[in-house]
Amino acid sequence: MDLTRRRLLWAGAALTTASVLTACGSGAGDQPAGSAGGGSAKPRKGGTLRVGALGRASAVTRDPHGVQSNESDYLIISLVYDALTVPGARPNTAPRLAASWEASADLRTWKFRIAKGAKFHDGSPVTAKDVVFSLKRLRATPAGASRLPGIEAKNITAEGTDTVVLVSDYANAELPLLTRLTTFVIPDGTSDKDIAKAPGTGPFKLDWFRDGNARLVRNDSWYGGAVHLDAIEVKIFESPQAMANALLAGQIDVASNAGAIAARTAKTRGDVQTVRRPNDMAMPIVMRTADGPFADARVREALRLAVDREAMVKQVLSGYGSVANDILGTGDPAYAKQIPQRARDLAKARQLLKEAGFDTSRTYELYTTEDISGLAESATLFATQVREAGVRIKVVKQESAVFWDKTWLKGDLYTTYWGTNDSVVFFASKTMVSGSAQNEAGWKDTAFDTAYQKAIGTADAARRTQLLQKMQQIEYDSSGYLLWGMADGVDLAAAKVHGLPTLPGYGRVQLEKAWLAS
């Protein structure tokens, strides 16, 4: 199965909504064909865009603060509702419902000012009370503590009618980045029962919703600028293959996140554009550092030297991706490009294994799932490659539910995947700082912890970048991750579609600048 909940969650964890305000016009990146992502033509007003998005019928949810495991649901929600901030290219956080923000000197108190003229679809203005209600509601969800880390519900308050104050338990220079996480705003006092009917503030209004499919119409009084399309129809698809077929048959105009395999099929068709969004998905191999056979840093280094990264990208991702350097957060503007690219060196790998006294007579198990396309394939190819360095690995494919229950956070060697890749701090705080709740490799490094605490407590951007790069160097040297490459996000679109987003992750859902040529 190509599509599962975790994929969506983690593609969505970032809620990397593309920035309407900064990303558009930033160019088409490396699209091989078409003008979907950019184009210089003057946008045409009107038309209905039919978008296919992946989702499962039984997992449909309408709650903007619920567990959104369907891309289709998230697409609908993020067009109807606005979060405080959205992902951008540079910087990686851009304004949305919050027009601006500022921090106190100690970086603990953050004030967000609501955009002027922001109104709900029923015409009532958005006030700080609505935002406070929504953030508290988000904080009260089961995963609330990780969605708004370091911010207690009592520390979310209103100041006047247009300012919301968040007080963090610790200094956090990257707090606005966290508000990209499902901070969708609904009117104050909305009950859970009425959640599906709650008016939003977004560029599109809900016309109808049925079993995961929806029709949205333009919000003419959106504060964020002109919206070109008359309407967007979102169609839910269980399989990427059916979605690609629908696009090829002309039944939909955009196949969102259709993937590399569909792109390969569509390649021969001149009337289909392929939009590649780099740094979309990380599929690192996790090597447990706390104990077990990979606890010795030399063994981990050896495996990083044994993998053939180009071959992985070419075979696992069908070339729709790029080689990575064992550092997570590859899309971060502060990503350490100066650290030399690790390349395959089997001789050195063997030598390191010998020095570490690694038992090469044993066969080690690498656990993986078929949660996302290419994940299990990456495990298999990796096992073949490291065999050349004398390491015997047997790939064990687990069913998703079993994997997350039994292997994740516990196993010695397993594959994982993350859909938020534009922030070094995101990974550091979630998976690498000692004691982080999702420390996948059980990694503890005091130098890394110190650098991280300093980085998020530093207001000066240049100094913070320095600290972020120091963190990345430590990560490169000794973390439990082997990140061989980054998968592109691949959308397919009909030739007439323009102005599609090119940001990774959930950047693909921001369709308010899209337009249709006549």
Add this chain to the structure above:
Amino acid sequence: MAGQLIPDIGEPAALPAASAGSRPAPPVAARLAARAGLVVLVVLKRAALLATLLAVVFIGVALLPGDAASATSERGESAADLARRRARLGLDRPVLERFWDWMSGLPTGNLGTSAHGERVSSMLATAFPNTLVLSGTALVLTALLSLAFASGAALRPGGRLDRIVGGASTAVFAVPEFVVAVGLVLVLSLWTGWLPAVTLTDGDGTPASWTMLVLPVLALTIPQAGWNTRIARAALADEARAPHVEAAVLDGLPPHRVMLWHVLPGALPTIATGLATSSGVLLGGAVAVETIFNYPGVGAVLASAVADRDTPVIAGVTVLAGAAITVVLLAADLLRDLMTVGRR
């Protein structure tokens, strides 16, 4: 098998109605009452079977690794969050207790709540009728095609048509539905552009156009038509050897008349039984075919519910599918009964 459903219909000893009345009823009424009684008995038997099946569903899902709480959680949830979610979904209670709870809601049409907090009955409210339309149309088409091909072939045993039908029916039955489906999409949609490749739904949850039903129905029908043509052809051949048919032929009746009035009626019970078993296969095949055509039926709901360990949803689909298949099997048995009794 449907064939064993009402094994001794027409045997007075087995009729509960015979002992029910003190006064002997007129023969026709007695037979009708007896048949009604049998139908009730069979329905009860089937219901008991379905209840057992549902218990198996509950226990089976409980035995799978992981549960709905962990399968629908987010990565950021702590063990305490998970425990709370588990309690909210009632997963901390013994499986038989949950089963009993769910069963006691069944008579009122309450199918419980999914792990995502949706009412199962509303999740299936459009999906199940959609699936019924799909597999029902396929069943009717299967019946028509197999009867037509088999009768055509049986008119001239060993003739050219007979050989072609024999070979083709075996060939198509050997091909799985999804292969047929993929082939149909390629040829009839992507290459020629004649038909829509997938099903898109309207605001009312049903397919936006009837043309979207054509490919999924064909994908389901073709393999089953192959199977049923073989059954029908064999049944017709058997019946053709019956003395009354030979008599009709010797009487000089035209072949198509013999086929329609003398051969076909005798073969119908077997043909109906074959079609009835196909109904189960059609519902099962709909799961695979729905995915390929993005058809908004229970297949998609069921597949993801299993991945989510979402017991109430799986049980809800089981009940509805079980009920539908029971109705078809019952109809086939009644038809068979009617035909055999009528011929005695």
